[in-house]
Amino acid sequence: MIRRSPIPSGPRKSTRAAACSYKMDAEEMEYWSHGMIKLLLKKEDLQVRLPSEWEVKHTIFKEAQPVRSGLQEMTEKALSKPIGSAKLEGFLKPSSKVAIVVDDLTRHTPISDLLPGLLKVIEGKGVSNGNVTIVIGTGTHRPMDQKEIEARLGKSVANAYRVENHDARSKDLVLMGELPDYGKISFNASVMKADVKIVVGTIIPHVSNGFGGGPKNIMPAICDFDTVRKHHLKTALHSRARVGVAESNPFLDDLIAIARLARVDFCIQCLNDSFGQVYDILAGDVFEVFRAGIRRQSEALGVTVSGKTYVTIVSSFPYDEGVQIMKSFMPSSMVTKLGGSIFVVTEVREPFPAFFLDSIRRIKGKDECIIDPGAAEKLSRCELLIEGAGVDFNMALLLVLAVAKKFNLFLIGHGVLKDLAKAMECKWYPDLDTALKKESKKGEKKTVSVIPAGGYIFPIISEPFELLK
Numbered sequence: 001m002i003r004r005s006p007i008p009s010g011p012r013k014s015t016r017a018a019a020c021s022y023k024m025d026a027e028e029m030e031y032w033s034h035g036m037i038k039l040l041l042k043k044e045d046l047q048v049r050l051p052s053e054w055e056v057k058h059t060i061f062k063e064a065q066p067v068r069s070g071l072q073e074m075t076e077k078a079l080s081k082p083i084g085s086a087k088l089e090g091f092l093k094p095s096s097k098v099a100i101v102v103d104d105l106t107r108h109t110p111i112s113d114l115l116p117g118l119l120k121v122i123e124g125k126g127v128s129n130g131n132v133t134i135v136i137g138t139g140t141h142r143p144m145d146q147k148e149i150e151a152r153l154g155k156s157v158a159n160a161y162r163v164e165n166h167d168a169r170s171k172d173l174v175l176m177g178e179l180p181d182y183g184k185i186s187f188n189a190s191v192m193k194a195d196v197k198i199v200v201g202t203i204i205p206h207v208s209n210g211f212g213g214g215p216k217n218i219m220p221a222i223c224d225f226d227t228v229r230k231h232h233l234k235t236a237l238h239s240r241a242r243v244g245v246a247e248s249n250p251f252l253d254d255l256i257a258i259a260r261l262a263r264v265d266f267c268i269q270c271l272n273d274s275f276g277q278v279y280d281i282l283a284g285d286v287f288e289v290f291r292a293g294i295r296r297q298s299e300a301l302g303v304t305v306s307g308k309t310y311v312t313i314v315s316s317f318p319y320d321e322g323v324q325i326m327k328s329f330m331p332s333s334m335v336t337k338l339g340g341s342i343f344v345v346t347e348v349r350e351p352f353p354a355f356f357l358d359s360i361r362r363i364k365g366k367d368e369c370i371i372d373p374g375a376a377e378k379l380s381r382c383e384l385l386i387e388g389a390g391v392d393f394n395m396a397l398l399l400v401l402a403v404a405k406k407f408n409l410f411l412i413g414h415g416v417l418k419d420l421a422k423a424m425e426c427k428w429y430p431d432l433d434t435a436l437k438k439e440s441k442k443g444e445k446k447t448v449s450v451i452p453a454g455g456y457i458f459p460i461i462s463e464p465f466e467l468l469k
Contacts, residue, residue, distance in 0.1 A: 039315035039345055039432075040275065040453045046315070046345065048432050050448065051440040054311065058335060058449040060303045060459050065271075065279035071110060074281040075117035078268060084288025088118075091196045091265050094126030099194035101137045101166075101222055101264075102201070105148055106392075107212075108318050109202040109270055110278060112154035118200070118268060119157070133190045134163045137199070137221025140228055140390035143167070164190060168225035177261040182230055182254075187262045188222035197263070199286060202270040202278075203293035205301055205458040207330045207399070208236050210246040213269050214290030215259035220391065227258060228391050233382040236398060237467050243330050244302050244458035246294050256287065269293055273300055274456050276318050305335050305449070305459040312336040313432070314451040316346040323356070323396030328454030329403050330467075335449045335459050341408040341439065344454075345432055351416045356393055359386045360400055360423040370405045400424060402467040410435050 035056055039046045050056070069077070079088055092098070100118065102111045115134075122132060134153065136144050143165035150158040166188050173186035174193065191197055199221070203213035220228040231254055235241050241251035267286040270278045271293055280296070282289045314332040316325040325346045332342045363375040363385055375385050385394050403409050409426040411417040412435055421428035429435035440446070451457060 037313065037448075037450045038452060039313070039450075040317040041315060041345070041347055042318065042320060043347060046432065048436065051436065051442075051446075053442070053444055054440065054446045054448050056450055057307070057309050057447045058303075058305050058459075060305060060331070060335065060449060060451045060457055061453065062274045062301055062303060062457060064275050064277060065273040065300055067277055067279050071113040071278060071281070072117055074278070075114055075268065075283075078281040078283035079117065079121060082266070082284030083282055083292055084285035085266060085283075088121050088198075088266050088283070089125055092122060092125035092127060093195075094128075096125070096127050096131065096195040097193070098122055098127055098132045098196045098198065099135055099188075099191040100132065101135045101188075101191060101197075101199040101217055102152070103217060103221065104136050104138045104141055104144055105152060106141060106319075106321055106324050107202060108204075108272070108276060109200065111152050111200065112157070114200055114268060114270075114281075115153060115157050118198070119161075129160055130162075132161050133194065134161050135188055135191055135222060136163070136165045137201075137217055138166045138168075139220035139223070139392070140168050140225055141392055142390070166222050168220070168223065168228060173224050176263070179254075179257060179261075181234065182227055182258065185227050185258055185261055186224040187218070191222050191264075192262070197265050199264055199267045200269075201267070202272055203282075203290065203297055204272055204456060205243045205297070207243050207327050208232070208241045208251045208395070209255060210242070210244060210249050210252050211290075211294050211297060214267065214286055214293065215256050217267070218259040218262045218264055218286070219255050222262070223258065225391075229384060229394075230382050231255060231258065232391050232395055233379060233384070236395060237379075239464045239466050242334070242465055244298065244460060246298075259286070271296055271300070272456060274453050276453075276456065301457050302460050303457060305461055308335050308337045308340070309447040309449040310337055310340045311343070311446045312340070312449040312451065313343045314345070314454040316344060316348075317453045317455055319455045320347040320349075322348065322350060322352065323393055324455075326396045326399040328451070329399045331451055331454055331458050332449075333403050333407060334461055334465050335451075336407055338406055339408070341410065342403060343410045343412060343432065343435055345412040346417070347413060349414045349416060352420050353393075355386065355389065356397070357419055357423040359389075359393075359397060360404075360420075363397065364401060364404055364424075371401050398467060410439065 199217035201217040206212035316328040
């Protein structure tokens with residue numbers, strides 16, 4: 001397993017050259033020689049020096065967790081010692097119809113490594129391949145194509161089993177119950193008609209749910225569109241609906257109530273450390289595993305932070321696809337003073353859809369107003385701000401609105417970010433060195449928070465946090 005070098009706690013010599021647009025003279029080198037920070041990226045980690053007057057107050061990070069075995073061994077161990085549940089074998093008969101829900105490519109669960117061990121148990125009970133369906137839990141995301149499915153599941157598995165993308169708008173969804181404020185709630189037909197229902201995912205911090213994985217592999221993964229819409233827009237702006245918060249979080253509480261209606265039998269959940277490495281795997285009852293995983297991940301990924309800084313520098317790692325990168329906006333805004341600066345480093349390379357950029361321009365409030373009054377009224381009625389788009393685009397829009405007027409935002413990376421920066425009325429730079437050079441002044445002191453992995457690590461703060469206030 002690849003081990004990454006630790007995040008430096010203070011000035012140190014760089015192990016590789018940081019991308020830089022400038023050739024510095026002696027005076028400039030002195031100016032930039034104070035401190036070095038490191039951000040995690042998929043391609044290779046980024047190390048840069050800060051201006052000498054900038055002081056790092058918080059490095060919001062946790063070092064790697066010990067990994068004592070490989071993924072297959074961890075999977076076997078988890079299946080042999082389930083939490084809050086009988087062993088998977090106890091649910092299976094040779095005639096059983098089995099549905100396995102896996103998360104889509106916006107998540108980083110090593111599905112192709114987990115499925116062989118799981119399928120071995122299923123096959124060992126005499127269940128034929130024809131009785132097993134693998135469902136991609138897309139929620140309201142786009143469907144995955146065949147090439148993506150093969151990469152996600154492994155080509156041999158993708159070709160040996162029936163595989164389908166969940167369609168949240170399908171007319172074949174199965175009604176499983178009703179809840180106050182939500183009405184009728186339906187789920188994927190292939191899963192609901194199965195004798196044994198299994199979900200596979202990863203328990204990691206989530207911007208509104210506190211933590212993803214577990215019940216989130218049911219709702220929104222295989223739920224109907226209207227329920228997902230109502231749920232996400234109903235509770236997303238609550239002060240407790242934020243990353244790393246599991247207690248008294250209405251977003252999470254409602255999601256769990258909805259997920260219980262699906263009556264899923266079993267789950268497998270990975271626990272990732274701050275570098276994205278799987279350090280343990282849990283299996284058993286969905287909700288018991290989720291509770292146990294939250295306890296472990298709060299320790300592994302949560303960092304207590306006291307006080308805010310004028311500057312925050314964050315990597316969107318591990319997210320590098322479309323609107324998913326905006327999940328780094330919440331932890332960075334939680335630790336930045338109002339009116340301060342947030343530098344977001346991302347590896348996204350695909351252009352953002354025109355409808356999303358147009359929606360930002362249309363819905364962003366004028367002058368000091370954060371959100372257009374008409375859009376705010378729609379939000380209060382749990383109506384989509386972007387009609388016809390997935391709920392993920394609507395949630396990303398909320399994160400954009402949360403930072404666009406309250407902070408000085410700088411997007412760092414590929415040129416596809418230029419259009420997003422223009423729509424948000426913020427600045428784009430090709431690399432972090434250039435951004436820091438342009439946006440710092442000699443003699444100007446700044447306190448800095450550094451979040452090397454904005455998609456994994458989360459700050460624990462005591463003060464209330466409101467997205468759009």
